[in-house]
Amino acid sequence: MRESVRVDAETPILEAERVSLRFGGVRALTDVSFAVRRGEIFSIIGPNGAGKTSMVNCVSGRYRPTEGRILFEGRDITRMPTRRRAALGIGRTFQNLALFGHMTVLDNIMVGRHHLLRSGFLRGMVYWLGGAQREEIAHRREVEEIIDFLEIQHVRKAVAGQLPYGLRKRVELARAVALRPKLILLDEPMAGMNLEEKEDMARYILDLNEEWGMTVLMIEHDMGVVMDISQRVMVLDFGRKIAEGPPEAVLADEHVKRAYLGEADEAVSEPEEAVA
Amino acid sequence: MELGFFLQLLLNGLIVGALYGVVAMSFVLIYKASQVVNFAQGEFLLVGAWVCWWLLTAWQLPFWAGFLVTLAFMTAFGVILQVVVLRPLIGEPVISVIMVTIGLSIFFQALMKWMFGVFAQPFPSIFAADQVRVLGLEVQSVYLLSLAISVAIMLGFWWFFTYSKHGLAMRATAFDQQVAASLGVSVPRVFAMSWAISAVVSAVAGVVVGVVNGVSSALSFYGIKVFPAVILGGLDSIVGAVLGGLIVGVLENVAQWLDAEVLNWGNMYQIAPFYALILILLIKPYGLFGTEAIERV
Numbered sequence A: 001m002r003e004s005v006r007v008d009a010e011t012p013i014l015e016a017e018r019v020s021l022r023f024g025g026v027r028a029l030t031d032v033s034f035a036v037r038r039g040e041i042f043s044i045i046g047p048n049g050a051g052k053t054s055m056v057n058c059v060s061g062r063y064r065p066t067e068g069r070i071l072f073e074g075r076d077i078t079r080m081p082t083r084r085r086a087a088l089g090i091g092r093t094f095q096n097l098a099l100f101g102h103m104t105v106l107d108n109i110m111v112g113r114h115h116l117l118r119s120g121f122l123r124g125m126v127y128w129l130g131g132a133q134r135e136e137i138a139h140r141r142e143v144e145e146i147i148d149f150l151e152i153q154h155v156r157k158a159v160a161g162q163l164p165y166g167l168r169k170r171v172e173l174a175r176a177v178a179l180r181p182k183l184i185l186l187d188e189p190m191a192g193m194n195l196e197e198k199e200d201m202a203r204y205i206l207d208l209n210e211e212w213g214m215t216v217l218m219i220e221h222d223m224g225v226v227m228d229i230s231q232r233v234m235v236l237d238f239g240r241k242i243a244e245g246p247p248e249a250v251l252a253d254e255h256v257k258r259a260y261l262g263e264a265d266e267a268v269s270e271p272e273e274a275v276a
Numbered sequence B: 001m002e003l004g005f006f007l008q009l010l011l012n013g014l015i016v017g018a019l020y021g022v023v024a025m026s027f028v029l030i031y032k033a034s035q036v037v038n039f040a041q042g043e044f045l046l047v048g049a050w051v052c053w054w055l056l057t058a059w060q061l062p063f064w065a066g067f068l069v070t071l072a073f074m075t076a077f078g079v080i081l082q083v084v085v086l087r088p089l090i091g092e093p094v095i096s097v098i099m100v101t102i103g104l105s106i107f108f109q110a111l112m113k114w115m116f117g118v119f120a121q122p123f124p125s126i127f128a129a130d131q132v133r134v135l136g137l138e139v140q141s142v143y144l145l146s147l148a149i150s151v152a153i154m155l156g157f158w159w160f161f162t163y164s165k166h167g168l169a170m171r172a173t174a175f176d177q178q179v180a181a182s183l184g185v186s187v188p189r190v191f192a193m194s195w196a197i198s199a200v201v202s203a204v205a206g207v208v209v210g211v212v213n214g215v216s217s218a219l220s221f222y223g224i225k226v227f228p229a230v231i232l233g234g235l236d237s238i239v240g241a242v243l244g245g246l247i248v249g250v251l252e253n254v255a256q257w258l259d260a261e262v263l264n265w266g267n268m269y270q271i272a273p274f275y276a277l278i279l280i281l282l283i284k285p286y287g288l289f290g291t292e293a294i295e296r297v
Helices: A052-060 A082-088 A105-112 A121-125 A132-149 A165-178 A195-210 A223-229 A247-252 A254-261 A264-269 B003-034 B041-057 B063-089 B094-116 B141-163 B165-175 B177-182 B187-213 B217-233 B238-263 B268-283
Strands: A014-023 A026-036 A041-045 A067-072 A090-092 A183-187 A215-219 A232-237 A240-245 B131-134 B137-140
Touching: A014 A052, A026 A052, A026 A067, A026 A232, A026 A240, A041 A052, A041 A195, A041 A223, A052 A090, A052 A183, A052 A215, A082 A090, A082 B177, A090 A165, A105 A132, A105 A165, A105 B165, A132 A165, A165 A183, A165 A195, A195 A215, A195 A223, A223 A247, A232 A247, A232 A254, A240 A247, A240 A254, B003 B041, B003 B137, B003 B141, B003 B165, B003 B187, B003 B217, B003 B238, B041 B063, B041 B094, B041 B187, B041 B217, B063 B094, B063 B187, B094 B217, B131 B141, B137 B141, B141 B165, B141 B187, B141 B238, B165 B177, B165 B187, B177 B187, B187 B217, B217 B238, B217 B268, B238 B268
Parallel strands: A041 A215, A041 A232, A090 A183, A183 A215
Antiparallel strands: A014 A026, A014 A067, A232 A240, B131 B137
């Protein structure tokens, strides 16, 4: 039925169909299905080790699901390499900051433009003749726009690894935005931030969604933020989906309460350490 | 002690050292991009020099044409080597990869001996004047050319990694392959490209040395000389590789002079760099510019 690739407003931008992921005997994900609609902010929440990052890694291409399919704009991308997914329009940030530490902020962001820079090696060598220079100027303009938007003008020439944590998080977001993705995957964009930084980050995410037209798939632990900005929330626990729906409905769900607060018997078996 | 003689040695050291630096740079390039310790780096010089020599003598091509064809050949050589031999080894233990590059080194040495014989062959003469005087010092014209080429290659590297899209992609890949891929960088292509560039640059060095000393299997010894240079500078630093090369070049010449004038121990030319290597590693275990690997336990 969905074999013919037809993209219209109704087609979800991202679908996961019965995705399972096993590492040897460890079941990281079991039979998880969900769909992200075009233009929404969709959050995945759940206790530590619930499989949230594994799910995002399946979408970005870092992991290949053991079973099930991933569809992007109606197209099966389950076996597609990571970089081709990036070229299709899936950008991401990482849970543990993954900036290129020795490079400047500007260079970090320019790597995000990689697949958009068409000039190949040879055209690059005849820099001024082949239009590579013109191309680069256009790219620089857009990169500057992103830098303005995320308010990192003052550090653009700084070495990324030496910036304070909050700024590095913003630079990483800028790099992912530079890809001009249709779908952006944010793995704990607010982890370790203070209240003020969290508010800023929430505003950037909302702007990206509303003004830049990006669909957002986000993992976040801060319930306040999740409830405030997401349209829909999915809850994972021990690799299984236990709830999905609007934030209020999910919060009221009995399974969710149990997963988070833990009943007497489950509290014992709940893993304490984070499994990223 | 004669100042003139000393300066002459210093200059020779810098010229030879610049060549070591170029080879060390191409060694570091492969190590940084694909984490492969390439024991066949010296054979890149050997293959490049023999191919160029063959084009010049058997086909009577003018030097510039033979040189360009050699570079094209080495590009293909590097890519094919990476794709056919090293790509299947991705994810295998480091020791297996090292054994394979040692194997490649032996294979190409034997192949070159089989194809071109075991005797050193001189390049056809390229320059009208063998020697020129620079600031009162006698310098061979090929040495001057070699210095110019080395500096040009270094500038080229600097430009490539600072300004070009592919250079940026390579730096990104060297830092973290997963992250680079998530930004649309093709990691397999970066690997192939790093081997191609490394093979080409080494071949240029091979041709230059071949023009100076003749082509013979001694060229692959440059692959060994690269180790003190690279480890001095730090395995993952391109600037370090250049400096390491210069230091090794100067050390060799100064050691030889000391040996001849004072010590009379013999053969210091060969071993002095390795003494220096051990000393520096005692003080700075990651080399002068290497990244310290910090492990949290």
